[in-house]
Amino acid sequence: MAAVAMSPARAVPPEGAASTSASASASVSASASASASGSSSENPADWGPQGRVLPPSMDATNSCVTCHATLTDQKLRAPAKEFVTSVHRDDRIGCAGCHHGDPRDPTVGAHKSEGFLPHPTHAEVPGVCGSCHSDAGFMRHLNSRLPVGQAALYNLSLHGKLTAAGDENAPACADCHGKHDILGPSSPKSPVNRANVSTLCGGCHGDGKRMAKYGLRTDQASKWEKSVHGQAFKRGNPNAPTCTGCHGAHAATPPEASSVGRACGRCHEEELAYFDMGPHSKGFRKRGLAECVACHSNHDVQPASSLMVGTTPDATCMKCHSKDEKPRKIADEIAGLLRGARGRAAEARAFVARAREEGLHVAGASFALDQIATAELKLRGVVHTLDPARLEGPVAAVDKAVAEARKLVDDAAQTRRVERRGYYVSLGIACVLFASLALKSLQLDRRRRGRS
Amino acid sequence: MNAEQPRKRVREGWLSDRLGWGGISTALAKHRAPRRGFVFYLGGITLFLLLVQVLSGVLLVLYYKPDSTNAHASVERIVGEIPYGDLIRGVHVWASDFFVACLVAHLFTIVIRRSYKPPHELTWLSGLVSLVIGIGMAFTGAILPWSQKAYAQARVGSEIAHNIPLIGGWMHRLLRGGQEVTSNTLSNAYGFHVAVLPATVTLLVGLHLFFLSRKPAPVPVSEQVVDEEPGAQGEADAAKAPAAPVDDDDTIPLYPDFLYRQAVAWVGVLVAVLTLAIFADRPLGEAADPRLSSTGAQPPWYFLPFHQIIRSSPRELLGIDGAKFIVGATCFLGALVVALPFLDRKGSKLMAWAGWIVLFVLFLLATSALS
Numbered sequence: 149m150a151a152v153a154m155s156p157a158r159a160v161p162p163e164g165a166a167s168t169s170a171s172a173s174a175s176v177s178a179s180a181s182a183s184a185s186g187s188s189s190e191n192p193a194d195w196g197p198q199g200r201v202l203p204p205s206m207d208a209t210n211s212c213v214t215c216h217a218t219l220t221d222q223k224l225r226a227p228a229k230e231f232v233t234s235v236h237r238d239d240r241i242g243c244a245g246c247h248h249g250d251p252r253d254p255t256v257g258a259h260k261s262e263g264f265l266p267h268p269t270h271a272e273v274p275g276v277c278g279s280c281h282s283d284a285g286f287m288r289h290l291n292s293r294l295p296v297g298q299a300a301l302y303n304l305s306l307h308g309k310l311t312a313a314g315d316e317n318a319p320a321c322a323d324c325h326g327k328h329d330i331l332g333p334s335s336p337k338s339p340v341n342r343a344n345v346s347t348l349c350g351g352c353h354g355d356g357k358r359m360a361k362y363g364l365r366t367d368q369a370s371k372w373e374k375s376v377h378g379q380a381f382k383r384g385n386p387n388a389p390t391c392t393g394c395h396g397a398h399a400a401t402p403p404e405a406s407s408v409g410r411a412c413g414r415c416h417e418e419e420l421a422y423f424d425m426g427p428h429s430k431g432f433r434k435r436g437l438a439e440c441v442a443c444h445s446n447h448d449v450q451p452a453s454s455l456m457v458g459t460t461p462d463a464t465c466m467k468c469h470s471k472d473e474k475p476r477k478i479a480d481e482i483a484g485l486l487r488g489a490r491g492r493a494a495e496a497r498a499f500v501a502r503a504r505e506e507g508l509h510v511a512g513a514s515f516a517l518d519q520i521a522t523a524e525l526k527l528r529g530v531v532h533t534l535d536p537a538r539l540e541g542p543v544a545a546v547d548k549a550v551a552e553a554r555k556l557v558d559d560a561a562q563t564r565r566v567e568r569r570g571y572y573v574s575l576g577i578a579c580v581l582f583a584s585l586a587l588k589s590l591q592l593d594r595r596r597r598g599r600s
Numbered sequence: 601m602n603a604e605q606p607r608k609r610v611r612e613g614w615l616s617d618r619l620g621w622g623g624i625s626t627a628l629a630k631h632r633a634p635r636r637g638f639v640f641y642l643g644g645i646t647l648f649l650l651l652v653q654v655l656s657g658v659l660l661v662l663y664y665k666p667d668s669t670n671a672h673a674s675v676e677r678i679v680g681e682i683p684y685g686d687l688i689r690g691v692h693v694w695a696s697d698f699f700v701a702c703l704v705a706h707l708f709t710i711v712i713r714r715s716y717k718p719p720h721e722l723t724w725l726s727g728l729v730s731l732v733i734g735i736g737m738a739f740t741g742a743i744l745p746w747s748q749k750a751y752a753q754a755r756v757g758s759e760i761a762h763n764i765p766l767i768g769g770w771m772h773r774l775l776r777g778g779q780e781v782t783s784n785t786l787s788n789a790y791g792f793h794v795a796v797l798p799a800t801v802t803l804l805v806g807l808h809l810f811f812l813s814r815k816p817a818p819v820p821v822s823e824q825v826v827d828e829e830p831g832a833q834g835e836a837d838a839a840k841a842p843a844a845p846v847d848d849d850d851t852i853p854l855y856p857d858f859l860y861r862q863a864v865a866w867v868g869v870l871v872a873v874l875t876l877a878i879f880a881d882r883p884l885g886e887a888a889d890p891r892l893s894s895t896g897a898q899p900p901w902y903f904l905p906f907h908q909i910i911r912s913s914p915r916e917l918l919g920i921d922g923a924k925f926i927v928g929a930t931c932f933l934g935a936l937v938v939a940l941p942f943l944d945r946k947g948s949k950l951m952a953w954a955g956w957i958v959l960f961v962l963f964l965l966a967t968s969a970l971s
Contacts (some may be wrong), residue, residue, distance in 0.1 A: 509680020582867040589860040
């Protein structure tokens with residue numbers, strides 16, 4: 149988690165992110181002017197989009213790396229070594245892309261140019277990165293697939309706001325992406341690769357000391373790992389959300405009670421739509437309850453079960469409605485419909501599985517099982533309306549799919565029975581033929597012996 | 601009896617008018633065949649099994665799709681969805697096993713009875729080539745379901761073929777359709793299984809029967825072939841033709857006695873094949889996945905003893921690669937078997953050892969298959 153650790157040697161933070169960005173932009177401009185006065189900038193081909201002057205080409209030499217790689221001071225040598233694998237190791241970016249200076253100068257004079265930025269402070273980092281990553285023209289020139297809104301989103305995020313306020317605990321760009329050895333997010337080694345995101349976020353959010361200041365819990369990552377989302381992620385489900393799936397990446401902000409449903413609804417769109425039709429939507433909003441989280445929890449969300457609904461002591465409904473007569477009646481009614489349908493669906497699945505185990509080839513069984521699953525999914529969504537009347541349609545759909553699956557198995561079994569009868573008849577005919585021929589042969593034998 | 605006679609006359613008259621059946625049956629009746637011994641029916645049973653495979657195979661070809669993507673699914677469909685497809689496939693698979701077993705048994709009985717001796721060289725050679733092609737048909741057929749087992753069998757079988765002296769590399773490429781077992785292997789196997797090999801084996805079996813008709817197999821007591829029209833066999837044969845048929849205790853007329861018995865054997869085998877096809881399921885297995893390991897893969901049962909010997913052989917034998925040595929030695933033995941009619945001459949001591957050699961080979965095959 150080196151990429152997450154905050155550098156203890158950071159300079160005193162500037163007063164604000166805006167000024168940081170401004171200073172970074174100013175330094176880039178200064179560098180641009182300086183470079184523009186050089187001979188290389190006279191060639192229009194060297195000019196980037198929107199008038200940005202690209203750093204001098206390092207095809208032939210990058211004196212920053214050449215020189216720093218030979219230094220004995222580990223702190224000064226390491227960046228040159230790390231930079232070898234960096235995604236920024238590009239003629240158009242190089243060391244000067246962030247630190248400025250003149251990489252063509254093989255002496256310490258390279259540091260003397262205006263705008264040279266040897267150690268960007270924690271608060272300066274978003275400005276330095278954003279100077280390129282917010283420039284649509286320049287980014288399109290570099291890599292048209294890259295987005296350009298990261299810095300703006302970051303500034304809106306809680307992390308960005310805290311960084312701008314001078315809080316060095318809050319992560320800036322380099323704390324997640326790395327510094328000199330930045331890799332593209334598709335690289336499995338990148339800390340921001342999807343596979344590493346929960347470790348990355350958990351590195352800070354699981355640190356009690358660091359989080360104490362903000363009064364935040366530290367068990368989110370461990371809870372997520374055990375949750376239905378974490379388990380699905382572990383199984384390789386590409387749709388399973390990690391931290392950024394709900395909280396966002398650059399705009400990472402904890403969803404508020406009123407917006408939790410929107411976060412969940414990005415994937416569970418249908419459930420959210422049905423939830424909005426139900427009585428809980430208004431009620432939760434009125435009482436400030438977090439929509440989906442109130443019943444399903446957040447980081448440790450468990451697989452939804454029909455046992456959540458009902459009037460049993462463990463049922464989720466009973467957390468709030470243990471003494472309310474009308475909701476109890478509705479919960480019972482919904483539980484009955486839901487459990488009945490899901491039970492019949494489970495039986496049908498087992499029925500098909502048993503038939504397959506017995507060697508019965510049920511044509512269309514996979515499609516029938518998919519139909520059951522689709523109907524169940526719909527039913528699970530409609531439950532969020534908490535209206536038993538609305539459940540009747542989906543329950544009927546489940547029952548229809550179940551009946552179709554059972555019919556397929558029954559038809560296959562019947563076909564097999566008929567076929568088997570045909571097999572036995574064929575075998576019987578063969579046996580009769582065998583016996584007749586054997587008798588005829590014996591008869592011939594007897595006749596021949598009689599003659600002799 | 602009175603009712604039977606006119607019916608028989610009508611039947612024979614009808615057939616005689618159209619096929620000249622009376623002449624055929626009279627000619628057949630003059631040939632004599634051994635009265636005792638099941639081994640004399642093996643050749644006919646093998647031919648019958650070939651016919652069963654051709655008929656069931658034609659039905660399977662109607663639904664089989666010979667490409668690696670669809671092959672397994674098409675066999676699943678044949679077994680699961682096509683009416684009686686399960687039975688047809690079962691009959692085809694079991695008949696294939698019976699076919700190879702009968703071919704091998706037929707070979708052994710010929711060797712033990714020394715029926716290959718002159719003037720039966722051509723019958724012997726055509727039979728031997730038919731045996732090799734028959735095994736080839738069974739092997740290529742085993743690849744067609746493109747299951748994991750079929751894939752492994754293709755690998756192991758082609759690997760064994762790679763060790764054949766001189767033509768091993770060519771055989772390996774031919775069987776695999778390249779260097780590796782791929783969809784080309786399946787295409788090649790299909791082409792050979794449904795076209796090249798059946799056509800060749802039909803021709804060879806035809807020749808085998810033709811040679812047999814010209815020089816019938818020796819029967820235990822005496823050559824009891826009679827031909828009242830010597831011109832049919834040529835002057836030379838006519839001169840050697842035996843006298844009138846002898847209805848002794850060791851021989852019976854080819855028609856109707858022997859052919860009825862042969863028909864009993866055919867239908868008996870059909871009953872056995874049907875019973876196994878109905879009651880002994882031959883699982884298709886999972887579809888081939890080249891990413892899965894083929895460790896422990898075994899070839900079809902008729903290659904199993906051979907495979908086990910190769911597996912347990914030392915890495916090197918007399919300075920030659922162990923597998924190549926075993927396959928080479930087998931090929932040498934095969935060449936000796938081919939040359940048997942020419943080696944087993946009067947005064948030759950070879951056949952004094954033949955019985956022991958056959959017993960030793962049987963023992964080796966049995967112990968290897970069980971190991």
